[in-house]
Amino acid sequence: MRHLPQSLLRPLLCVPLLCAATAWAGKAHRHGVAEMQLAIEQTQVVVAMEIPLDSLVGYERAPRNEAERRAAADALVKMKEAGSLFKFDAAAACRAKEATVEAPVLEGKAASGKNDEHAQLEATFVFVCSDPAKITRIEVNLFDTFKRLEKIEGQSVSVRNQTKFVLTRSARVFKLSGQ
Ligand SMILES: [Zn+2]
Structure with a gap:
């Protein structure tokens, strides 16, 4: 299984990663709940996340004052x-x-989210692994940084x-099965 050709792996990876953007678009998020797609490939790990801005800063609009701008930048x-x-x-x-983080509302590039009521941050992380x-196991440490994330x-x-x-906050380690 480990030597599965890339051509076979690609359609599989499309399911959560490439197709995730479409699945996420237009779907109302739930405050306190982030979504995460994880792909463990032959030499790298790709993590894609979508997090409601409410879970990061407590609101989903452009920052309105200096304190909010600082919190957003932070x-x-x-x-x-x-x-x-x-x-x-x-x-x-x-x-x-690589870490690609996009949140036009927090960055002051948009007044509100695409559907006006909600806005989120989208992030993609790429890790290169020797083996x-x-x-x-993968420990996800967002809960300490962002207290509103549940x-x-x-x-x-x-x-x-x-x-x-x-x-969750008390169970933040994803354990891979089938090792
Ligand atoms: Zn929202």
């Missing part, structure tokens, strides 16, 4: 700290390669399996 900086937000087994030797097969509903896909998971 949230954006913290969301880019991929190495702190996600911890893998040391044996897998993963390091953060992704050694990943048995739950992460996730989906993981690898060459071995595809699974859904839920993380």
Whole structure:
């Protein structure tokens, strides 16, 4: 299974990652609940997240004063700290390669979200790992940074399996099955 050709892996990865954007679009989010898509590939791990702005800063509109602008900028900086937000087994030797964070409303580029009532942050993280097969657990550390975040509903896909998971403040470690 580990030597599954990339051509076979691609359609599988499309399910949660590439197709996720379409699934997310237009769907009303729930405050306190973030969504996470995780793809463990042959040499890298890709994490895509969508988080209601309410869970990050407590509102879903453009910052209105200096304090709110500072809080928004702070949230954006913290969301880019991929190495702190996600911890893998040391044996897998993963390091953060890319962190793409988009939140036009928080950045002051848009007055409100696409549907006017809600706005979210979308983030994609890429980790390069020397040995992704050694990943048995992924600790997700967003709950300490963002106190309003209560739950992460996730989906993981690898060459071995595809699974859904839920993380909370007291259960923040995603354990890979089928190791
Ligand atoms: Zn909302």
